[in-house]
Amino acid sequence: MRVNPNMVPDILADLQQSQSTLNTTLQEVSTGKSVTEPSDNPSASAQMVQNGIETANVDQYTQNITDVMTTVQTAASALSSVASSLTQAVSLGTEGANGTNSSANLATLAQQVQSILASVVSDANTSVEGTYLFGGTVSTTLPYTADSTSPTGYTYNGNSDVNSVAVGDDLNVPVNVPGSQIFSDSSNNVLGALSSLVSALQSGNSSQISTATTAVSSAVNLVSQQQGFYSNAEGRLNAQETVLQQDTVTLTSQQNNLIGVDEATAATELSQAETDNSAALAAAAKVLPNSLLNYLTTPT
Amino acid sequence: MGGLNTALSMGLQSLDATQAALDATSNNIANANTAGYTREVTQLSENAEGLTGGAIIGGGVTLNGIESVRDELLNLQIQQQTSQQSSADTESSSLQSVQTLFSSTGSDIASTLAAFSSSLAQLSANATNTSAQQGVLTAGQNLAQSFNATANGLTSAQSAADQQVTQTVGQINSLTQQIAQLNAQLSPSVVSQQNGGTIEDQRDQLVQQLSQLTNVSVTQSSDGEVITTGNGTPLVMGGQSYNLQTTTGSSGFQQVLDSNGNNITSTIQGGQLGGAIQVRDQVIPGFLSSLNTLATQFASSFNTAQEAGYDSTGAAGQAFFSVPSGSAGAAAGLSVALTSGSQIAVSSDGSSGSNGNIANLSAALTTTLPSGQTPANAYANIVYQVGSAVSTANAQSTALGQSILQLTNQQSSVSGVSIDEETTNLIRYQTAYEAAARIVSTVQALNTVTLDMGATQSY
Numbered sequence: 001m002r003v004n005p006n007m008v009p010d011i012l013a014d015l016q017q018s019q020s021t022l023n024t025t026l027q028e029v030s031t032g033k034s035v036t037e038p039s040d041n042p043s044a045s046a047q048m049v050q051n052g053i054e055t056a057n058v059d060q061y062t063q064n065i066t067d068v069m070t071t072v073q074t075a076a077s078a079l080s081s082v083a084s085s086l087t088q089a090v091s092l093g094t095e096g097a098n099g100t101n102s103s104a105n106l107a108t109l110a111q112q113v114q115s116i117l118a119s120v121v122s123d124a125n126t127s128v129e130g131t132y133l134f135g136g137t138v139s140t141t142l143p144y145t146a147d148s149t150s151p152t153g154y155t156y157n158g159n160s161d162v163n164s165v166a167v168g169d170d171l172n173v174p175v176n177v178p179g180s181q182i183f184s185d186s187s188n189n190v191l192g193a194l195s196s197l198v199s200a201l202q203s204g205n206s207s208q209i210s211t212a213t214t215a216v217s218s219a220v221n222l223v224s225q226q227q228g229f230y231s232n233a234e235g236r237l238n239a240q241e242t243v244l245q246q247d248t249v250t251l252t253s254q255q256n257n258l259i260g261v262d263e264a265t266a267a268t269e270l271s272q273a274e275t276d277n278s279a280a281l282a283a284a285a286k287v288l289p290n291s292l293l294n295y296l297t298t299p300t
Numbered sequence: 301m302g303g304l305n306t307a308l309s310m311g312l313q314s315l316d317a318t319q320a321a322l323d324a325t326s327n328n329i330a331n332a333n334t335a336g337y338t339r340e341v342t343q344l345s346e347n348a349e350g351l352t353g354g355a356i357i358g359g360g361v362t363l364n365g366i367e368s369v370r371d372e373l374l375n376l377q378i379q380q381q382t383s384q385q386s387s388a389d390t391e392s393s394s395l396q397s398v399q400t401l402f403s404s405t406g407s408d409i410a411s412t413l414a415a416f417s418s419s420l421a422q423l424s425a426n427a428t429n430t431s432a433q434q435g436v437l438t439a440g441q442n443l444a445q446s447f448n449a450t451a452n453g454l455t456s457a458q459s460a461a462d463q464q465v466t467q468t469v470g471q472i473n474s475l476t477q478q479i480a481q482l483n484a485q486l487s488p489s490v491v492s493q494q495n496g497g498t499i500e501d502q503r504d505q506l507v508q509q510l511s512q513l514t515n516v517s518v519t520q521s522s523d524g525e526v527i528t529t530g531n532g533t534p535l536v537m538g539g540q541s542y543n544l545q546t547t548t549g550s551s552g553f554q555q556v557l558d559s560n561g562n563n564i565t566s567t568i569q570g571g572q573l574g575g576a577i578q579v580r581d582q583v584i585p586g587f588l589s590s591l592n593t594l595a596t597q598f599a600s601s602f603n604t605a606q607e608a609g610y611d612s613t614g615a616a617g618q619a620f621f622s623v624p625s626g627s628a629g630a631a632a633g634l635s636v637a638l639t640s641g642s643q644i645a646v647s648s649d650g651s652s653g654s655n656g657n658i659a660n661l662s663a664a665l666t667t668t669l670p671s672g673q674t675p676a677n678a679y680a681n682i683v684y685q686v687g688s689a690v691s692t693a694n695a696q697s698t699a700l701g702q703s704i705l706q707l708t709n710q711q712s713s714v715s716g717v718s719i720d721e722e723t724t725n726l727i728r729y730q731t732a733y734e735a736a737a738r739i740v741s742t743v744q745a746l747n748t749v750t751l752d753m754g755a756t757q758s759y
Contacts, residue, residue, distance in 0.1 A: 004709045005718030013705050037403045038687025039395075039694060045402070046684035049410040053665075053676050056414035060421035067425040131428060131653065139428060139653025163655045166424040169666065172659050292720040296727075 011284045018277040025270040028261045035259035044258040051255055054169075058247045061167045065241050068165045068175050072237065075133045075176065076230035078126040079223055082182075085123070086190065086220045089116045093197050093213030099206045110201035117194040121154060124183050124191075136178035137161040143179045144191070152192040156180055167240045175233060182226045190219040304743050304750070310360035311739030317344050317361045318733040324366050325725045328717045336505030338368040338715035340497060368497030374711045375504055376518065378704060379511035383570035385700035386512040390575025392693035394461050395583065399690050401453040402683045409450055409679055412443040413665070420662045423646060427655030428612070433641030440620060444634045447595050451631035454588050461580035462553045468513050468573040469544050469556060475510045476527065476541040479503055483524035484539030510535075515570025531567040533558045553580060583689055587682060588631070594678045595631040597669040599623040605664040609645030609657025617645025617657070 004010075028034055038045040095101070096109045124144045126133050135143035135158030147155035160180045164172035183190045193215035200208035321342040331337040343366065347359025402408060419432075419439035426432040482503040507527065510516055515530035527536040534542050542559040549555035555565045556573070565581070568574050599621035606617040624633035638644065648656025666674055673681065 002713050003718075004713035004716060005721065006712045006716045009705060009708055009712075013701075037690075038399045038683050039690030040687070042684045042687030042691060045404075045687050046680040048404065049413075049680035049683055050676050052404070052410050053414040053417050056418040057421055060418035064421060064425040135653070137647070137649060137651045137654035137656070159649070159651060161649050161651065161654055161656070163427065163653070164659065165655070166421045166659065166662060172424070292723045296723065 007287060011280075011288065014280045015277075015284060018273065018280045022270075022273040022277050025266065025273045028266045029263075029270050032261055032263070033259050034261045034266075041259070047258055048255070051251055051258065054247070055251045055255070057169065058244050058251060062241065062244050062248075064165055065167050065237050065244070068167070068173070069234070069237055071128050071131070071133060072175055072230055072233050074126060074128050076227060076234065078123045078133065079182070079227045079230060082120050082123045082190070083220060083223045083227060085116045085120050086194075086216055086223060089113050089194060089197060089216050090213055090220065092116075093201075093209055093216055096201045097206050097209040097213055101204075103204055106201050106204050110198050113194060113198050113201060117191065117198060120183075120190065120194060124179055132158070133176060134158065134179035134182060136176070136180065137163055139163075144183070152184070152189060152195045154191050156184055167237065168243065171240065173233060173236055173240070177226050177229050182223060188215075188219050188222045190216075190223065193219045304746055306357065307739060308743040310358070311736050311743060313347075313360040313362065314736035314739065315733065317342070317363045318729050318736055320363050320366060321725070321729045322733065325722050325729060329719065329722050329726075332717040332719060332722075336501050336508065337717065338370045338497070338501055338504075339717045340366045340368050343367050366497070368501065369715050370500070370504070371711060371714045374707060374714065375508075378707045378711060379508060379516065379518065381700050381704050381707065382508065383511040383513075383515040383574070385697050385704060386572050387515075387570045387575035387578070388693045388696040388700065390464070390572045391579050391583065392690060392697055394457055394464075394576070394579040395686065395690045395693060397460075398454060398457045398584065398587070399686050401450045402686045407442075407446055407449065409443070409446045410676075410683070412439065412446040413676060413679065415439045416443045417662070417665050420658060420665070423644070424655055424658045424662070427646045427658060428653055430641055433612070433644050433646070435641075436644055437636065437638060437641045440638075441636045444621065444636050447591070447631045447634045451588065451591055451595075451629075454584050454591070455632065458553075458580050458584045458588075461576040461584070464576040465554045465556065465573060465580065466546050468571075468576060469546050469554075472510065472513050472535070472573065473541075473543045475506055475513070476535045476543070479506050479510070479525070479527065480536045480539050480541035482506070483536065486524055511571065513571045514568060514573040529564070529567075530569050531564065533564050533567075587686060589627075590678070590682045590685070592627045592630040593671055594669075594675065594682070595634045596623055596627050597671055597678075598664075598675045599630075599634060601667065601669055601675075602661065602664045605657070605660040606645045608648075608660055610647040610650040610654075611645050612642040612647070612652050614647070614650045614652065618643060620644070 027036070035041045035044050035048075092109050092113055096106055101109070121144050124134050125142055131139045132141070132143050133139075135141060138158040141157045143158045144154045144156060146153060156179055158179050160178045162174045162178065163176055164174045166172050184192065193212065197209070197212040197216055200212040321344075324340045324342045328339050343364035345362050345364055347362050349359050350357050402410075404410060416436070416439040419436045423429075423432045423436050482499050486499045486503065503525065507516070507518060507525075510527070516535065517528050517530060517532075519526045519528075521538065524538040525536065526534070526538070528534050533544075535544075536542070544559070544564075545557040545561070546554040547557055549563075549565070555563050556568060556577075558564050565577060568577055600623070603619040603621055606620040609617045611617055619637050622635050622637035623630050645657050645661070647654035648660075665676070668674055669678060671678055
């Protein structure tokens with residue numbers, strides 16, 4: 001059997017092969033990625049589409065939680081201020097109803113309750129960055145405005161709708177309670193109860209004052225129920241934030257599994273490829289110039 | 301009884317034969333690196349021996365000619381595999397430019413779809429914020445643009461493949477004409493082995509080049525080689541070549557016609573031509589059609605969600621995306637129909653602060669389209685198909701490259717020039733030539749001795 005005398009194609013193929021491996025491993029080490037184009041790993045590239053979308057969403061959901069948390073906490077503190085105002089009004093009412101007050105005292109009490117009413121209305125009109133928190137989904141209009149025709153002296157301009165914010169795939173957390181459920185529901189009416197207490201104190205009728213004070217007490221209950229909603233929402237948001245942090249870890253590790261490289265393996269492969277390439281070059285340099293002519297003496 | 305002249309004529313024959321062998325050796329050395337050259341060996345045979353007076357005397361040597369050493373079967377296998385590899389290479393390089401469109405570059409559909417999705421999530425927390433609304437609008441425009449860019453990239457890769465078809469047909473015609481000319485030179489001179497060898501080398505080299513362009517079938521007939529395409533369309537018959545032609549087809553792409561004007565485009569396989577046609581007519585249209593379906597269905601699904609709500613002014617939502625009717629060109633023509641962020645239908649109840657419809661908009665990105673897949677999965681599927689097409693073509697090319705390398709090694713072991721072998725032969729023939737020359741000079745000396753017999757003076 002005659003041996004192939006031309007080693008050039010073989011040597012070239014070997015050199016190209018080792019050069020190509022060297023390029024690949026070098027790229028892996030320098031980019032930290034084993035997949036830079038779909039053909040490197042079609043299936044991983046396809047899975048990365050979903051991973052990319054989820055990663056972007058999780059980042060945004062986390063951002064949403066931060067944004068919404070401000071709103072929820074502001075609303076909660078507004079409600080707690082309303083609750084303490086109302087408690088104060090109840091004690092003023094109780095004081096007014098004990099029948100030992102002079103009319104001047106009652107007038108002072110009435111004034112105090114009136115200012116409490118004003119502060120509650122101001123709380124009900126709390127806004128964050130121009131968005132009113134207790135207007136339902138009508139968030140750009142002042143929820144409560146003074147209205148002399150209304151029995152409570154105020155009109156509700158909002159609606160009874162609730163906004164939910166996306167904080168997860170298929171997870172939308174309701175983030176507001178419409179003012180109509182806090183300050184003016186069908187059985188209780190916070191502003192109404194306060195207005196009645198003011199009128200009762202002004203009239204000086206003890207039984208009226210007592211009735212109005214009871215109404216304010218039940219309004220305290222209503223407000224504290226809704227405070228529960230906000231602390232609940234805060235709890236859900238915090239829990240979801242933990243879930244999202246976990247999701248980020250999962251997505252990052254999935255991404256590493258799909259397209260990342262193990263640094264140690266990549267570095268080892270790179271040094272292996274370098275050795276292979278040097279060996280192929282050294283072999284070529286040694287073998288190629290060899291021929292019988294090197295050993296023949298020039299004929300005399 | 302042979303005289304001195306018999307020895308002299310045998311010496312002469314020997315000089316001739318050795319001279320020819322030296323010629324062959326020097327030609328081999330000269331062409332050691334010539335592409336397609338097959339080594340030549342001198343064909344010698346001994347002459348019939350003569351019987352003279354009971355003694356058998358050898359008749360010397362005859363030079364039968366110089367023959368090129370080649371293995372037609374190996375040539376054939378190399379041609380076939382070359383055309384397959386060339387087809388895979390063409391597909392691979394065409395699709396290489398296509399797959400960058402689907403790589404994660406930040407402006408690819410996967411990235412812009414992710415940005416669009418997160419912009420909607422952001423709007424969910426800031427429904428009345430104009431910059432959040434503008435963010436969704438911009439992200440939607442970016443998404444539409446990446447659909448456009450991807451579709452345009454696919455179309456231009458298709459046009460590039462189309463141009464390659466025209467160019468390749470031109471190259472095929474030029475090669476078949478040259479082969480036919482060589483065939484014509486070869487058939488009368490086929491008796492002269494040495495001459496035929498060189499022309500045959502050239503022709504084999506041209507057929508080898510031809511097989512890179514398209515899959516060919518080579519047979520021998522009485523008037524030279526017959527070359528047809530893989531499906532039997534004649535390209536060369538003896539000294540006659542048949543040109544392929546191209547004409548613009550109904551699709552706007554070049555169709556390949558045989559010399560009689562029959563359309564043979566769909567039957568062409570292998571080689572650059574087959575690869576280019578495969579990419580242009582099968583592979584890219586497949587991707588484009590998936591992308592168009594995705595664009596149409598996604599736009600329609602998102603528009604439905606948009607139309608279910610109310611925009612910031614309280615008006616009923618209008619279509620967000622505008623997509624050309626008919627599914628062809630949907631991805632290339634996808635655009636955002638809205639002109640202002642306030643037109644995004646965030647509200648579910650008509651009040652400006654409501655964000656109730658944003659959940660529906662976001663859901664349009666994750667719900668199943670009529671194709672049975674979510675938009676992300678439908679796109680991921682296209683990415684997979686593109687990546688898989690490139691990696692299959694690459695793997696095929698590598699595997700065939702290995703196989704061709706082995707076949708070439710085999711061919712080289714049969715036909716390749718070995719400098720060591722030629723050097724050895726050179727020494728061998730040098731010695732033989734010196735010996736033959738010695739015969740002549742010896743006979744001359746003997747003749748002188750013979751003539752000197754009885755003469756007074758020496759000759």
